[in-house]
Amino acid sequence: MLRKRNQKSYWKWIWIGVAAFVAVIAGVFIFFYSAQKPVRADEETALARIDGKVDLKQQDGFYLYNGANGVYYVLTGKNSKSKNIIVWVPKSKKGTVVVKYASDGISKNEAIAKVKQEKNPKKILNVTLGMDKGVPIWEVSYLDSSNSLNYYDLDFETGEWYRAIENL
DSSP: OHHHHHHHHHHHHHHHHHHHHHHHHHHHHHHHHHHHHHHHHHHHHHHHHHTTTSOOOEEEEEEEEEETTEEEEEEEEEOTTOOEEEEEEESSTTSOOEEEEGGGSOOHHHHHHHHHHHHOOSEEEEEEEEEETTEEEEEEEEEOTTOOEEEEEEETTTOOEEEEEOOO
């Protein structure tokens, strides 16, 4: 009799453990889904702003750039001729939408390679397309050997140094 009671108790705790595990996993998914809502809303705003004005038939990527001169939404994808394009959409409706072929500038990997070559970062944190004073840029954030946060901006078209913010 005692053995049956212990077996029931054992299974009860297994089911409680499984239920708790499932609840934690569901909570993590809900948290990350909720955290992405504002970014998805910004992406939808950018797409609505260029709808019918820019030949973006297939969207592949989205970047959100918060610069000193304003916020830009950057969309990457293909046009109707299957050419890779990049679209910089200012959050402010007063700004001008800029469209360039991806081949007009350096790639994300080329930007990373340039930063690695010039700054020897300990760890690359993020690489984002952005716009500063009408100049399309790649912004690379990284940690240096002393774990200081740094930003290194490269001109999208030339790949040359544009600006650096170091030792934050």
